[in-house]
Amino acid sequence: MSKIYLVDDQPISNFITKKLLEIEGYRGTVKDFTNPCEAMEFVSEDRDAIIFLDLNMPEMNGWNFWKCYRAGTAVTVSSFLLPAPARSM
Numbered sequence: 001m002s003k004i005y006l007v008d009d010q011p012i013s014n015f016i017t018k019k020l021l022e023i024e025g026y027r028g029t030v031k032d033f034t035n036p037c038e039a040m041e042f043v044s045e046d047r048d049a050i051i052f053l054d055l056n057m058p059e060m061n062g063w064n065f066w067k068c069y070r071a072g073t074a075v076t077v078s079s080f081l082l083p084a085p086a087r088s089m
Contacts, residue, residue, distance in 0.1 A: 003046055006032035007039045007065065008054035017052055036060040040068060 004026055006014045014032035021030050033039035036057050043049055051069075055062035 002029070002048050002050050004030045004050045004052070005039060005043050005046075006030065006052045007036055007043075007057075007062075008032075008052070009034050009036070009057040009059075010054070013054070036062075036065050040065060044069065 004021060006017050008014050008017075011034055014034065018030050018032055031042070033042070037059055040060070043051060053062045053065060057065075060068075
């Protein structure tokens, strides 16, 4: 099973998403980050991953994160899920 990474500067968003995924059976496969730079160091080693990515983060926005991640990808295309921020709903 692929690892699932949550990258969002809002800890509550990561917490809720992680709990929902665990309820659906993804216990032990979900790792969350509030710092996109830290996440990049960690996920760059895992090319078979599903990444939930916030687009609006202070240190590195989601689009730049995606571009940096993809730049290191040879053949594998990873899944990116870009949830809308709660404050825009």
